[in-house]
Amino acid sequence: MSNNSTAAVIGLGSMGYGAALSLLRAGFSVHGVDVREEVLTRFSGEGGKAFATPAEAMPGVTIVFVFVVNAAQAETVLFGERGAVAAAAPGTLFLLCPTMPPSTTVAIAGRLADAGMQVLDAPVSGGSAKAMAGEMTVMASGSPDAFALAKPALDAVAAKVFRLGDRPGEGSKVKMINQLLAGVHIAAAAEALTLAAREGLDVAQVYDVIRVSAGNSWMFENRGKHIVDGDYTPHSAVDIFVKDMGIVTSEAGGVGASVLLSETALALFKEASAAGLGRMDDAAVAMVLARRAGIRLPGMEEE
């Protein structure tokens, strides 16, 4: 396989669009699939080929990145009406990139294998800027054959590929653990900066101290800045963490593990979503806590 290959990217959201552009830059022909007309037009302008359904995009394709938002969408674009699998050539490699319950990943991978396809469990992280730069992190598991087939495409989209095992499901499990921490840390950053504001501290000064102290986290440094600046432009949205922390708590419940911090964080993301903040940056959970405490953080209007 060389960069003369044709790859499909199903779902041109912030991560999928970045992956598609990275593949184009690496010399792949890229078939982009999305339901949004304006996104397809933009993608065509970048040199990609645009398709409204997965089935139409499959001819000539040897690698398919599934970059939809959740498990339900993944099942639809793979197995639903005008889905990819029925139209794909046998042996096509499918990379499953959404954060999904590990059991769902295993089930979908099984159906793909039954249909004669190769499959890599390949959830990603890193955010949209890293995706655009071809520097995503991939937490992958699957057969050595699948890894070998995927290599040129992974080289194009990722700065780092963790090889986490020979079976689909392991990648999804590690991604779930990452999301557990990420979600709790976002909520903790919101809790800490809201208490700081309530105590009359200068939140920008607190941010500068904590980010070089033992209280720091990747998320505090990244999302704490959003809270300090009052800028909730969505890079990753509240509703993403409603989904991902829901996966954590559901999976943990199924195996009898205690995840009370995750449950607490999930409740906060849900409350933010119910308050109409679901599509804002996930750091917007700070506004829920600020309202409860009767204070205003930067960027919050008078109510």
Place this chain on the structure above:
Amino acid sequence: MSNNSTAAVIGLGSMGYGAALSLLRAGFSVHGVDVREEVLTRFSGEGGKAFATPAEAMPGVTIVFVFVVNAAQAETVLFGERGAVAAAAPGTLFLLCPTMPPSTTVAIAGRLADAGMQVLDAPVSGGSAKAMAGEMTVMASGSPDAFALAKPALDAVAAKVFRLGDRPGEGSKVKMINQLLAGVHIAAAAEALTLAAREGLDVAQVYDVIRVSAGNSWMFENRGKHIVDGDYTPHSAVDIFVKDMGIVTSEAGGVGASVLLSETALALFKEASAAGLGRMDDAAVAMVLARRAGIRLPGMEEE
């Protein structure tokens, strides 16, 4: 003031002992105070002068580091029987280093000022290794005069001094915010690695992935390693976070701020303490979660 000055360090625990040695290295004469005979003997061997009570240690001293564990001990060593204040020369500078409720810091600072003393609110972080190296972080607030008096001593013990305001209390507030995050992140690391183990993942591999991913935190990187290695040698103890998270939840309750993650983490630290793990490394909260989930983490014996 020069390094010919005499400083006292009250409380030669892991942080205080490191500060005392750092002051000796910088040329200070150092009066060390502790209730433990063996610690005093060791300190004398390092070139310090050892005293069993604060009052005895005061003659000739111009700077006093208070390095006891909590607010009650601080009040005792300052104002109790054979305490420091009654025996100190007027104008002596007291650095209040324990993590205390901000309101308590303000009250103690007020009593010190009433007694004619200078005072700096100066909680520290960084752990015992940094303390021994003279590289603590200090989150300080107080008058410009107090900062000027403290400078040579702070230069000796700290790599970084945050100057957080002109009044005692501000330093304690910022330290409290740091502890909120540190405590939640330790509990989150325990929750994440326990779920990973329950899911059959290799916790060492998960650790290696997360520490370079968006789920990382300073505490995950530091304490997660203890969990992976099954090494709960106390660097900071469970009971320290019972105290510090208690300060967070109590203070937040007093001002009407919602800190549900902190409350959840506090409950976990309390449960670990009640299970007899109070003097172990704070990462030992993972063992509580592992028992609940019916699994064994590295270092846990069969039960």
